[in-house]
Amino acid sequence: MDNDGDIFEDDLEILDIIDFGFPRQIYNRANHFVNLDELSFFRRFRLTKNTTLALLELIEEDLEFPNDINQSVSPMNQLLTCLRYYATDGHLMAIADFTGMHTSTVSRIILRVSRAIASLGQRFIKMPERDEQLQQTAQDFFVTARFPRVIGALDGTHVKIISPGGEDGEIFRNRKSYFSINVQAVCNAHLQILDVVARWPGSAHDATIFANSRLRARFENGNFRNYILLGDSGYPLKPYLFTPLHNPLTRGQQLYNAAHIRTRNCVERLFGTWKRRFPVLAYGVRLKLDTALVVIVATAVLHNMAIDMNEEEPPPPEAIDPDELERFIALGQIQDIPFLVDHPNPVNLRNELVHNYFAN
Structure with missing residues (x-):
């Protein structure tokens, strides 16, 4: 698979420790669960809102942060970020733009949420x-x-x-x-x-x-x-x-x-x-x-x-x-x-x- 300009996880680990000297960017995150109608939500995230809520109930504890400092991402936004990745052709930068996050944050969220969902394997598979x-x-x-x-x-x-x-x-x-x-x-x-x-x-x-x-x-x-x-x-x-x-x-x-x-x-x-x-x-x-x-x-x-x-x-x-x-x-x-x-x-x-x- 050709490198199409995406930033891969190995690169993200390096980016996280480099100080570029730029002021920290504050992202505006839309509330897609509330803002989108049912069909638009289904098309973008590949699950209905009802199923998404049921899924969140099963993994929410695994996604909670101990505090709300540094603009910590809510469990719902983490889940929607991961679902959006599954619903696309896999370009991290496009996911970052859609969710209002940095690509390094998106990458970590995909792994975190995927692990939480995969842990349900014995229940559903x-x-x-x-x-x-x-x-x-x-x-x-x-x-x-x-x-x-x-x-x-x-x-x-x-x-x-x-x-x-x-x-x-x-x-x-x-x-x-x-x-x-x-x-x-x-x-x-x-x-x-x-x-x-x-x-x-x-x-x-x-x-x-x-x-x-x-x-x-x-x-x-x-x-x-x-x-x-x-x-x-x-x-x-x-x-x-x-x-x-x-x-x-x-x-x-x-x-x-x-x-x-x-x-x-x-x-x-x-x-x-x-x-x-x-x-x-x-x-x-x-x-x-x-x-x-x-x-x-x-x-x-x-x-x-x-x-x-x-x-x-x-x-x-x-x-x-x-x-x-x-x-x-x-x-x-x-x-x-x-x-x-x-x-x-x-x-x-x-x-x-x-x-x-x-x-x-």
Whole structure:
């Protein structure tokens, strides 16, 4: 990602300790929560006012300052600053101008608020575990294309970052030649994120990420009974992870593949919805690596919270070309090299499903 004139966090740490000899600037901060109507607010911050208030109640204690000296930023303004960053193409200076703050303040607020939101992950991002949850999740998938026992659709998407530099910087360069985090996500039929892994470099294969995930270990340990995930051909076939047939010949095999594609399509729609709601995920997170990882998880929490609050997908953000946004979203979808090693046990299980269910 080219340096487009933004000030990055490393630069901000230097700016904070340099005395330029200029008088301190006092910024005028607008009250966007009060001043904007509901639609304008929704377009600019990607959440409704109602959801924003509900979110603030959950994290306000983490954002409070012990005193009000030096024009300390209120929890609401901190939250809106962070949401505004998520809603844009990631230019810190533009956020600073919009919120009436210095870029160094904006950068620190984004990290602080993102950490607070990401800490809600265990509350908002979780796999179904109880029998009734598993049954309901599988039923929701079943009505899509009558594929049985599915409790999640699995895939990866790439989120642009700036080069981390150092000896290992190049491992973050993906097969489309830009630096990224390969984010693994599992979703349900309602596009809610059930599991997210946001720490692997762009060069990592989807199958490698899953093989080293806690979710795989939980399936191996039988935590989800006889329920399964659906993944594309970039994943290995497992007793709990069904992939498409490479060369479907019979009608049963063709029906299996068609149902598989239609059922698993929800994870593709998830990535589009997630990145349209928070365009910074499509355009790229121009912050230090550790902060970028927190931002990804925080936006996943907010995505689920928006669904829980029955929010619609927000209108296209201002100052962003919708067609350009769609191109950036498509850029994040990188098809991995097919994983062609089939093991006898899961092959038999898949064939059994094809012959006993889809062929009848």
